[in-house]
Amino acid sequence: MSEAVERTRSARMAEIRSAALELFTQLGYPATTMADIGAAVGMKGPSLYKHVASKQDLLVDIMTSTMTDLLDAHQAAVATANHPAERLRRATEAHVRYHTRHRLEAFVGNRELRSLVEPHRSHVLSLRADYEVGFRRLVADGVDSGHFQVTSTRLASYAILDLGMGVSSWYRDDGDLSEDAVVWQYGELALRIVGLCPGASAGTVVTPPGP
Amino acid sequence: MSEAVERTRSARMAEIRSAALELFTQLGYPATTMADIGAAVGMKGPSLYKHVASKQDLLVDIMTSTMTDLLDAHQAAVATANHPAERLRRATEAHVRYHTRHRLEAFVGNRELRSLVEPHRSHVLSLRADYEVGFRRLVADGVDSGHFQVTSTRLASYAILDLGMGVSSWYRDDGDLSEDAVVWQYGELALRIVGLCPGASAGTVVTPPGP
DNA sequence: TCCTTCGGCTAATGGTTATTAGCCAAAAGG
DNA sequence: CCTTTTGGCTAATAACCATTAGCCGAAGGA
Missing domain, CATH: 1.10.357.10 (Tetracycline Repressor, domain 2)
Incomplete structure (x- = not known):
């Protein structure tokens, strides 16, 4: 795995974290769905599990x-x-x-x-x-x-x-x-x-x- | 309907409101279920709809x-x-x-x-x-x-x-x-x-x- | 005493949701 | 060029939950 890939990988992670943070703020944690977070970073809900547990x-x-x-x-x-x-x-x-x-x-x-x-x-x-x-x-x-x-x-x-x-x-x-x-x-x-x-x-x- | 009944009726309503308030505080609104509120006042979830909309x-x-x-x-x-x-x-x-x-x-x-x-x-x-x-x-x-x-x-x-x-x-x-x-x-x-x-x-x- | 309403119950209903399974294209890498 | 990994997708799983439907005992008024 190249270093560039490693960089975009962690960048994607940060993007997800940041989108989650914004949504948790606006809607609250229980009301925020994985689909919401996915949509905010341009993917479907289940795809998030390739990045977060x-x-x-x-x-x-x-x-x-x-x-x-x-x-x-x-x-x-x-x-x-x-x-x-x-x-x-x-x-x-x-x-x-x-x-x-x-x-x-x-x-x-x-x-x-x-x-x-x-x-x-x-x-x-x-x-x-x-x-x-x-x-x-x-x-x-x-x-x-x-x-x-x-x-x-x-x-x-x-x-x-x-x-x-x-x-x-x-x-x-x-x-x-x-x-x-x-x-x-x-x-x-x-x-x-x-x-x-x-x-x-x-x-x-x-x-x-x-x- | 007797006045006594009317009194217990509104007392029950207040009891439900107060139980809901306590649960909303502890668990938050989305995480509180009607079953939780019901249990707190000694009834099942659906029974609450006889008292609140x-x-x-x-x-x-x-x-x-x-x-x-x-x-x-x-x-x-x-x-x-x-x-x-x-x-x-x-x-x-x-x-x-x-x-x-x-x-x-x-x-x-x-x-x-x-x-x-x-x-x-x-x-x-x-x-x-x-x-x-x-x-x-x-x-x-x-x-x-x-x-x-x-x-x-x-x-x-x-x-x-x-x-x-x-x-x-x-x-x-x-x-x-x-x-x-x-x-x-x-x-x-x-x-x-x-x-x-x-x-x-x-x-x-x-x-x-x-x- | 009869019958109506009250206030409870259980059993649907309909919807939502996190998470998993399994598929596939494209990129990485040798 | 072939193979493996990456990272996306859709479909299925297994809950959970608010709310409604329909039943019934008991209390209360006539």
């Missing part, structure tokens, strides 16, 4: 890779700063940036957990729990060191996480809010949520970078 | 009544105050309170829009749009009158709405955060999001009412 496999693939990507982005972001506020800001920015760049993955990842069959559901749930713990720890660190003012660490971290998830519902690439604008503003909102009011004490409105 | 009808009922309840709660809350900050706080409190008291309705309302068949989907979507406009206007009023500091009205109102929706994902009646505690704190968070930092300037942690 099952419909469930497509979902498992999408959901686990989404969670590991998100965890990786979080670790990388947190490692770039030391001050609690800056660490929280960067983690939030990474969180929101992921949700703008991978809207569909995040959307499906949040909505189709119950379509996942065991043991995959438990696996994804544990990855998600790890991710939540990461944020809770960031908030707790800021509280312990006296930088943040929150009534409940758990509630504040839920709030920040939920903001990002919301982004995957309404963000559009061609909307009038650019990715950078959303990322920057949500970074600021996270700090406001934990009781820091950047710019507020100066009495001026802080302006975001670029358009 | 169809599975879709159950969903339509749940989703439209949820949206109208939410709109009513919003109108009522906004009417109780004049100052922009207080109006936003009360609207947020009503929003969050609804999402704690009607967790399942809100959860299904957000996740099963695509299971709704036309024209019901459009109807619910327009109710939801009205609701979003209400919040956007509250934020805009605060900005126009110089009380709020936000970079984007749209983004700030999305953020506040998303917080409430998140509540319906993680709130539990028997959790360690009481309804009042969550409601109060999210009211504060909404104000922080629009640039007000209640209590922050005093340098002390604000305490919520009761446990």
Whole structure:
């Protein structure tokens, strides 16, 4: 088998994955048929089985890779700063940036957990729990060191996480809010949520970078 | 037909609705079968048709009544105050309170829009749009009158709405955060999001009412 | 007491769907 | 050039499911 063939083969696989992702987003996993996915890539339903093992496999693939990507982005972001506020800001920015760049993955990842069959559901749930713990720890660190003012660490971290998830519902690439604008503003909102009011004490409105 | 019979008749209907709501939440609408709903109320699937017209009808009922309840709660809350900050706080409190008291309705309302068949989907979507406009206007009023500091009205109102929706994902009646505690704190968070930092300037942690 | 309605049941019906089986053209590769 | 693999197809399999049809016991009103 030539290398070129190998390339088109994996390209076809990616095409199928991407079509499945779009359809799962629009119709939901149960309502999406193999025939739908096939039609989206120009083949009949049964032909898909030459490329993927099952419909469930497509979902498992999408959901686990989404969670590991998100965890990786979080670790990388947190490692770039030391001050609690800056660490929280960067983690939030990474969180929101992921949700703008991978809207569909995040959307499906949040909505189709119950379509996942065991043991995959438990696996994804544990990855998600790890991710939540990461944020809770960031908030707790800021509280312990006296930088943040929150009534409940758990509630504040839920709030920040939920903001990002919301982004995957309404963000559009061609909307009038650019990715950078959303990322920057949500970074600021996270700090406001934990009781820091950047710019507020100066009495001026802080302006975001670029358009 | 006696009045007692009439009472048990509508009680049975409510029982079915409530069982459907719970199942739709856990399994999702497409994955929930009429047999499942029947089993939950102690009868076989086909017997349900003596009480409801169809599975879709159950969903339509749940989703439209949820949206109208939410709109009513919003109108009522906004009417109780004049100052922009207080109006936003009360609207947020009503929003969050609804999402704690009607967790399942809100959860299904957000996740099963695509299971709704036309024209019901459009109807619910327009109710939801009205609701979003209400919040956007509250934020805009605060900005126009110089009380709020936000970079984007749209983004700030999305953020506040998303917080409430998140509540319906993680709130539990028997959790360690009481309804009042969550409601109060999210009211504060909404104000922080629009640039007000209640209590922050005093340098002390604000305490919520009761446990 | 009679008879009507209520509210349950079981047994179709008709449709949909993931997945498998088996066929075949064309490309790869020696 | 022959042979094998690839990747498509159609047809069959084996569910599953919403909904309808038709039956029947029991309760309730007259």
